[in-house]
Amino acid sequence: MASEDARYRQSTQYRLWSFSPAQLASTREKTNALARANISETLASKQSSSSSSNGGNLTAALSAPASGANTPDPPSQRHNPSTPAVPEFLTPAEELQLLNFFMVELIRACNFLELRTDMRATAAVFLRRFYVTNSIMTYPPTEMLKTCLFFGCKAEGHYPNAAKFAEQFPQTTGEQILAGEFLLCQGLRFAFDVKHPFRALEGAIMELRRYGDIDDKRISSAHSRAREILKFSPLVTDVYFHYTPSQIMLAALSLADRELAERVIHETFHHHHHDPAAEQTKETNRKGSAAAAAGEQRASRLIGVEMRDRVAGVVASCREILAREPPERLTAYWGAPESQQITRPLLRKLKKCRDPDRWDLVAYQNAKREQARQKDEDAAAARGGEHAQRGRRASLDGGGDGAVFGDVHERDVKRRKVAKTEDPFGGPL
Amino acid sequence: MSRKPSISKGGSGPASISNDDMCPVCKTIRYLNKDMEFLINPDCYHPMCSNCVNRLFNDGPNQCPYAGCHQTLRRNKFRSAFFGDLAVEREVDIRRRVAAVFNKVEDDFETLRDYNDYLQIVEDLTFDLVSGDDKTKAKAEAVLKDYERQNKAEIERNRKAGREAEEGARRRLAAEREAARQRRLDAAREAEEERLEKARSNEEALDQLARGDGTAARVQLKRRGGHRTTTQAPDTEEVTGAAGRLSIRGLKEKKKAAPESTGPYDPFAGYDYRPDRYKLRDTFANDWLNGFARDPKHATGGYDVREYYARAMFDAFSGLGVFIDDEKETGGLDMSAAEVAEFGAGMAAEQSGPVVAPSVKMEVDDVFA
Numbered sequence: 001m002a003s004e005d006a007r008y009r010q011s012t013q014y015r016l017w018s019f020s021p022a023q024l025a026s027t028r029e030k031t032n033a034l035a036r037a038n039i040s041e042t043l044a045s046k047q048s049s050s051s052s053s054n055g056g057n058l059t060a061a062l063s064a065p066a067s068g069a070n071t072p073d074p075p076s077q078r079h080n081p082s083t084p085a086v087p088e089f090l091t092p093a094e095e096l097q098l099l100n101f102f103m104v105e106l107i108r109a110c111n112f113l114e115l116r117t118d119m120r121a122t123a124a125v126f127l128r129r130f131y132v133t134n135s136i137m138t139y140p141p142t143e144m145l146k147t148c149l150f151f152g153c154k155a156e157g158h159y160p161n162a163a164k165f166a167e168q169f170p171q172t173t174g175e176q177i178l179a180g181e182f183l184l185c186q187g188l189r190f191a192f193d194v195k196h197p198f199r200a201l202e203g204a205i206m207e208l209r210r211y212g213d214i215d216d217k218r219i220s221s222a223h224s225r226a227r228e229i230l231k232f233s234p235l236v237t238d239v240y241f242h243y244t245p246s247q248i249m250l251a252a253l254s255l256a257d258r259e260l261a262e263r264v265i266h267e268t269f270h271h272h273h274h275d276p277a278a279e280q281t282k283e284t285n286r287k288g289s290a291a292a293a294a295g296e297q298r299a300s301r302l303i304g305v306e307m308r309d310r311v312a313g314v315v316a317s318c319r320e321i322l323a324r325e326p327p328e329r330l331t332a333y334w335g336a337p338e339s340q341q342i343t344r345p346l347l348r349k350l351k352k353c354r355d356p357d358r359w360d361l362v363a364y365q366n367a368k369r370e371q372a373r374q375k376d377e378d379a380a381a382a383r384g385g386e387h388a389q390r391g392r393r394a395s396l397d398g399g400g401d402g403a404v405f406g407d408v409h410e411r412d413v414k415r416r417k418v419a420k421t422e423d424p425f426g427g428p429l
Numbered sequence: 430m431s432r433k434p435s436i437s438k439g440g441s442g443p444a445s446i447s448n449d450d451m452c453p454v455c456k457t458i459r460y461l462n463k464d465m466e467f468l469i470n471p472d473c474y475h476p477m478c479s480n481c482v483n484r485l486f487n488d489g490p491n492q493c494p495y496a497g498c499h500q501t502l503r504r505n506k507f508r509s510a511f512f513g514d515l516a517v518e519r520e521v522d523i524r525r526r527v528a529a530v531f532n533k534v535e536d537d538f539e540t541l542r543d544y545n546d547y548l549q550i551v552e553d554l555t556f557d558l559v560s561g562d563d564k565t566k567a568k569a570e571a572v573l574k575d576y577e578r579q580n581k582a583e584i585e586r587n588r589k590a591g592r593e594a595e596e597g598a599r600r601r602l603a604a605e606r607e608a609a610r611q612r613r614l615d616a617a618r619e620a621e622e623e624r625l626e627k628a629r630s631n632e633e634a635l636d637q638l639a640r641g642d643g644t645a646a647r648v649q650l651k652r653r654g655g656h657r658t659t660t661q662a663p664d665t666e667e668v669t670g671a672a673g674r675l676s677i678r679g680l681k682e683k684k685k686a687a688p689e690s691t692g693p694y695d696p697f698a699g700y701d702y703r704p705d706r707y708k709l710r711d712t713f714a715n716d717w718l719n720g721f722a723r724d725p726k727h728a729t730g731g732y733d734v735r736e737y738y739a740r741a742m743f744d745a746f747s748g749l750g751v752f753i754d755d756e757k758e759t760g761g762l763d764m765s766a767a768e769v770a771e772f773g774a775g776m777a778a779e780q781s782g783p784v785v786a787p788s789v790k791m792e793v794d795d796v797f798a
Contacts, residue, residue: 002705008748018753195744202715203745206738207707209714244748268706268746302705302750311749 002302008244012191017129019241025092027132032092035135039355040086046356087353094346095136101343102141103127103236104334109149113168116156117198117231123152124235125194130187132241138355139183146172147180155192179361194240197230197249204249204264211267218257225256232327243318247311251318255326261315269308271299452478454485454494468507471522473500474515482507520559527555530577532587706746713738 008014019027090098103124110120127148131141150165162174185192205223208214229252234240239248254261301307333339358364450459452467454477459465467476475495485491486504493500512518531551538544557569577584721727722734 002750003701004704004706004743004747005750007702007743008751014748014751014753018757020754020757023757197744199741200744203741203743206713206715206741207745210710242753244751244753246745246747246749249745250749268749307750310752314752314754 008195011195012189012193013195013240014244016189016191017241018244021238021242024132024238024241028092028096031133031135032090032095035137035355036089039089039137039353042355042357043086088349089353090135090137090346090349094349095131098136098141098343098346098350099128099131100236101334101339101346102136102145104330105142106145106149107232107235107330109145109169113149115149115153116158118196119153119156119158120149121196121198121231121235122155122194123148125240126152126155126184126188128235128238128240130184134187137350137353138358139180140354140359140361143176143361144180144184146177147184150177151181151184155194175362179365183361195245197234197245197252198227200246200249201226201230201253204253207264207267208260211263214260214263219260222253222257222260226252228327229255229322232330233322233325236325237321239318239321242321243314247314247318248322250311250315251322254315254319255322262312265308265312265315269303269305269311271303272305452481454478454481466509469510469515469518470500470502470506471508471519472502472506473498474519476510476515523558524555527551527558527573529588530573530584532584532591534587534591537587704743704746706749707742709735709739709742711735 106124106127107120110123115123127141127145130139130144130148146166146169150160150162153160153165162177166172166174166177201223205219208219209216226249230249233252233255234248239251243251250261250264253264357367451457452465453475457465457478457480462478462480466479468479468482469476470493473493473495475493475498477494481494482504485494486502486507490501490503492498493502510518512521531547531554533547535541535544538547554569554572557565558573561569718734718737721732721737727734
């Protein structure tokens with residue numbers, strides 16, 4: 001294994017956020033199914049609580065005339081309110097369609113905010129990763145989009161003020177942006193380092209210039225075109241999940257100028273297996289022949305023809321995916337009415353089937369905090385008077401001591417809470 | 430902190446000796462009695478001069494002469510105060526008394542937390558005794574007495590253990606000191622022997638030369654040989670008679686062995702950072718970077734444009750041979766065994782979790798469950 005690959009395999013991008021297409025599809029299906037189950041359950045519980053009160057009224061209302069007129073209760077009437085409780089849910093394919101729509105929205109927002117390339121790409125990848133294990137029906141994508149932008153900036157070392165950042169969007173407060181932040185972190189499995197293909201492209205261009213026999217203008221034009229592609233196409237497709245940054249970069253470069261990309265691959269994997277000249281030189285110094293043979297074997301494995309063909313195949317498949325979403329589609333397709341005709345009914349559908357509890361993130365977070373506080377208080381009360389007495393005694397002895405003891409106590413509770421929840425990284429994947 | 434109350438200048442507080450030159454009982458002043466000494470009784474801590482003590486308490490117990498103090502005092506309990514501030518004197522006495530009763534050590538407790546709680550209880554009690562009002566004082570006193578009565582045997586045992594530990598520490602310290610002295614003596618003796626040896630061999634050489642057998646060179650040779658044996662002698666002596674200096678010898682051996690066993694320090698723990706697919710060069714053609722390469726603003730801060738080259742080239746070629754599609758499907762090409770196991774477990778959980786129990790919530794801490 002080449003040392004470069006070994007190092008890439010250490011990254012969270014490889015360990016947590018790389019999937020084969022089949023895995024990704026099945027994960028998305030699972031997420032969708034879970035969201036359906038959860039939402040229909042909450043809707044049903046809401047319905048039943050409201051309908052039970054309704055039902056109570058109904059029976060009360062009915063009981064009065066029941067004594068007089070002997071009208072039987074029609075069963076269809078009872079079931080009527082509960083049947084529309086389960087709306088039509090989005091399918092995984094529709095979710096993906098909507099997600100891409102929101103990715104384009106995010107890119108538009110980035111253009112408006114004039115964010116740096118790495119920030120916008122990180123934000124986009126965050127949004128995409130978040131909605132792998134969370135459904136669009138569960139958490140509001142418009143809100144998460146802003147949170148992703150804000151958090152992507154932070155992940156790339158730019159720290160905007162939340163309130164000022166929110167001012168740039170219509171009807172948005174800093175609180176709304178921050179409400180989804182921890183949720184986002186959980187959804188990302190706390191993997192904040194996204195490896196992008198942009199710097200890789202610079203490296204490849206430097207390497208191309210080094211060859212020395214290529215027209216500089218050609219390289220420059222390929223460079224700018226590839227950059228343009230990298231800024232759009234990988235973000236609205238799944239290539240970040242299926243390919244490594246260098247592969248994505250080569251695919252973009254081959255879209256811009258196929259020959260140049262092939263040249264890079266050929267120059268990199270230049271080792272030829274049975275080189276007669278090399279064979280002869282080896283004959284001359286027999287002493288190091290064993291070591292040389294081992295080196296030869298390793299070289300042929302790392303930069304041999306076999307590897308070259310494999311890499312070329314992967315790059316070609318990545319290129320195919322990227323070619324589906326060239327940068328021109330930002331205006332030609334996503335800005336055109338035909339895409340709106342597809343997304344608008346989906347958005348309407350989403351409005352009906354979203355999770356009523358989690359849709360308002362600020363309220364959701366407040367509810368969570370309230371519950372946590374309640375739990376803390378209960379726990380403190382359960383711990384009994386002994387502790388409280390000590391606390392009182394400490395506070396009598398000196399204010400500082402009391403504060404310190406109180407702090408220790410609180411931290412204790414927090415630690416216990418963390419230990420209690422089985423998975424600090426949020427829900428199961 | 431001022432020590433003797435008789436020396437202190439102008440004590441502060443009502444309990445301390447406000448006017449250290451006058452006895453508050455007989456009003457004698459130091460001018461008249463140069464050797465005047467103030468004594469206190471730990472029952473009420475009222476100071477008075479030694480003459481008054483003799484006068485009042487020679488005939489057995491008597492009441493304290495201070496107005497309003499109804500303590501009955503005995504002469505044998507009178508002593509001179511150690512601290513100028515009698516409040517401090519009293520607190521120290523109380524603490525000593527409490528510490529003698531509550532004499533547990535940390536080893537007696539299962540956890541540090543328990544030990545700290547115990548210390549807190551003791552401190553609370555002490556505080557009540559020192560600065561509580563009469564009621565709390567009486568209560569604390571009762572608690573202390575009660576505890577003492579109930580745990581008499583244990584207190585005695587702890588006291589003995591504490592004394593033994595102290596004794597052991599003292600003995601150890603003495604032994605160490607003795608060993609050090611012995612070493613110094615040995616070293617001095619050795620140096621002396623060496624000096625004598627040298628003088629003797631010099632004399633011998635001169636004798637030989639004077640006797641005239643052999644040339645000066647041969648004599649020198651002989652001397653060197655003779656010297657060799659003498660230099661060897663201390664070595665053997667060190668080996669045989671080194672029972673007292675074992676630790677020193679062990680130290681030497683360790684120092685010699687250490688570098689052999691571990692080898693040079695490798696900060697990357699055997700990880701190879703040399704690139705396999707590309708070659709890092711000192712310069713690359715890069716128009717927009719050239720400005721930075723020459724800019725003293727960047728160079729002064731320690732920035733080297735080669736850092737960027739390394740990073741860009743690494744990004745361009747790292748992961749080229751990582752085929753996610755295959756590796757993630759088969760569970761990893763180059764993963765270690767542990768990683769594979771973990772990965773497999775994750776996959777199993779992924780596959781079994783939601784399918785078996787579709788009611789599993791997406792979040793562990795669901796508010797509305």
